[in-house]
Amino acid sequence: MASNAAAVAAPRPLGVRAPVVQGLATMYLGFVVLLPLAALVWRSSREGRHGFWQAVSAPEAVAALKLTLVAAVVVAAINAVMGTVLAWVLVRDRFVGRGVVNALIDLPFALPTIVAGLTLVALYGPRSPVGISAAYTRGAVVLALLFVTLPFVVRTVQPTLLELDREMEEAAASLGAGRLTVFRRIVLPNLVPAILSGVALAYARAIGEFGSVVLITGNLPFKTEVSSVYIYGQIQSGAPGTAAAVSVLLLSISLGVLLLIGAVRRWAWRHDVG
Amino acid sequence: MARYALRFAGLSYLAVLLVAPVGLVFWRTFEHGLAPVWHAVTTHDARHAFWLTILIALIAVPANTVFGVGLALAIVRRRFPGKGLVNAVVDLPLALSPVVVGLALLLLYGRLGWFGPFFERHGIHVVFALPSMILATIFVSLPFVVREVVPVLREIGTEQEQAASTLGASSLQTLVRITLPAIRWAIAYGVVLTTARCLGEFGAVSVVSGHLVGRTETATLYVQDQFEGFDLTGAYAASVLLALIAIATLVAMNAFRPKEATR
Numbered sequence: 001m002a003s004n005a006a007a008v009a010a011p012r013p014l015g016v017r018a019p020v021v022q023g024l025a026t027m028y029l030g031f032v033v034l035l036p037l038a039a040l041v042w043r044s045s046r047e048g049r050h051g052f053w054q055a056v057s058a059p060e061a062v063a064a065l066k067l068t069l070v071a072a073v074v075v076a077a078i079n080a081v082m083g084t085v086l087a088w089v090l091v092r093d094r095f096v097g098r099g100v101v102n103a104l105i106d107l108p109f110a111l112p113t114i115v116a117g118l119t120l121v122a123l124y125g126p127r128s129p130v131g132i133s134a135a136y137t138r139g140a141v142v143l144a145l146l147f148v149t150l151p152f153v154v155r156t157v158q159p160t161l162l163e164l165d166r167e168m169e170e171a172a173a174s175l176g177a178g179r180l181t182v183f184r185r186i187v188l189p190n191l192v193p194a195i196l197s198g199v200a201l202a203y204a205r206a207i208g209e210f211g212s213v214v215l216i217t218g219n220l221p222f223k224t225e226v227s228s229v230y231i232y233g234q235i236q237s238g239a240p241g242t243a244a245a246v247s248v249l250l251l252s253i254s255l256g257v258l259l260l261i262g263a264v265r266r267w268a269w270r271h272d273v274g
Numbered sequence: 275m276a277r278y279a280l281r282f283a284g285l286s287y288l289a290v291l292l293v294a295p296v297g298l299v300f301w302r303t304f305e306h307g308l309a310p311v312w313h314a315v316t317t318h319d320a321r322h323a324f325w326l327t328i329l330i331a332l333i334a335v336p337a338n339t340v341f342g343v344g345l346a347l348a349i350v351r352r353r354f355p356g357k358g359l360v361n362a363v364v365d366l367p368l369a370l371s372p373v374v375v376g377l378a379l380l381l382l383y384g385r386l387g388w389f390g391p392f393f394e395r396h397g398i399h400v401v402f403a404l405p406s407m408i409l410a411t412i413f414v415s416l417p418f419v420v421r422e423v424v425p426v427l428r429e430i431g432t433e434q435e436q437a438a439s440t441l442g443a444s445s446l447q448t449l450v451r452i453t454l455p456a457i458r459w460a461i462a463y464g465v466v467l468t469t470a471r472c473l474g475e476f477g478a479v480s481v482v483s484g485h486l487v488g489r490t491e492t493a494t495l496y497v498q499d500q501f502e503g504f505d506l507t508g509a510y511a512a513s514v515l516l517a518l519i520a521i522a523t524l525v526a527m528n529a530f531r532p533k534e535a536t537r
Contacts, residue, residue, distance in 0.1 A: 035382060040378040111296075114494045179276060247371075251370060
């Protein structure tokens, strides 16, 4: 058949016609994501260099940013340890209900952040039934961030741990290495890229978090106010220029972390191959 | 025993951080039986809030699914200038604070924004109305389908598609009969994640909606308003309903994931 012969001679482009797919998809991305961000950057630049600097160096803005970055570091560090422990327990340990625990890890991803905040207020708020009130303290900020970032390290370490060859550990053990030595010298080095990648994801999430912190922290300026809450306050009080400037700063930090994640992944990939 | 110590540490961390707070809210909600809960989630404002949340998800999820698959196809199968940028921008919503997203939309469509005057002249309400809430939700839930579909597209390669094309299938036939069936579980998983994100969105919608009770208030905003208005029963009941949706999402996630792994 002639039509078949023609098709063999000149195979058509794969999938839908190329320009249509990439054109529409890219336009959608530009319209949904890039255009609003361009408006944000434009608005912050309208303040001029001086205005921008004034906005981001206002004492309340600086206090909020400091708290955000420090709390995120604390949260990332706790996640690095507890996330690895949880991943270890889920992969290497055997106990009844392991499947349920494994499914529970994803709950913070699925639960709306405001609901996460509400549950924390219920247990650790002013009317706490256990008598622990963390409300309106910096501890509450850390607690809320820990809740929402719980899955990141567990979910990046778990697959690596599953794939890890047990023979190396057995060889080390048979040569007389203690449990701790095996973990420190054999297991941990293999997990480092996964832990770092999970920690970076948790960090990026933590510095932008809003919904889970608004209820329990009380949003006290200079004390428990994080950057996203500060930006929210500036929008509500009719200072979009200030809000835009601080937003651009926060956005650049997130972007930096995102690039770092990419670098860590490439580094890990090269280690895997080499 | 080190094993038991680790198990104890991991599980107690989970209990203190996650299980106890969520469990307490469930217990507090159903403390006085089902009737007050039912009453609290069927008030006019609550019903409207949940309906609005569902409506927004009904628009945002299909949009992000169709364009998400398109974006994944473009990223994996095509070469075009700016592809690296597209790849990076797709992940951007995951790293942005939802408040910043809301502000960016305000500055684009608001009264003083680029498009604000245009819409105002034509009497179209974007900000503090449904359109901006939909745009905000689409923005924050954009990456999920793309990120689930991209690795699967890479993995399946182009051999089958090339074979189909060689045998005379049109590009549309190749897409519908070869490519889409191969990535259907990845799409399903992505859709579940997108839906969860849409139903739970709070920060971005909070900025662009203006919190107009009974008009631009979604389920998550309703939770906040009830809590701050000291209607704990209402806040808890709506939260539990949202949490039940989240748990259903978890079940769906677990149902879709193994198939993906063994495929």
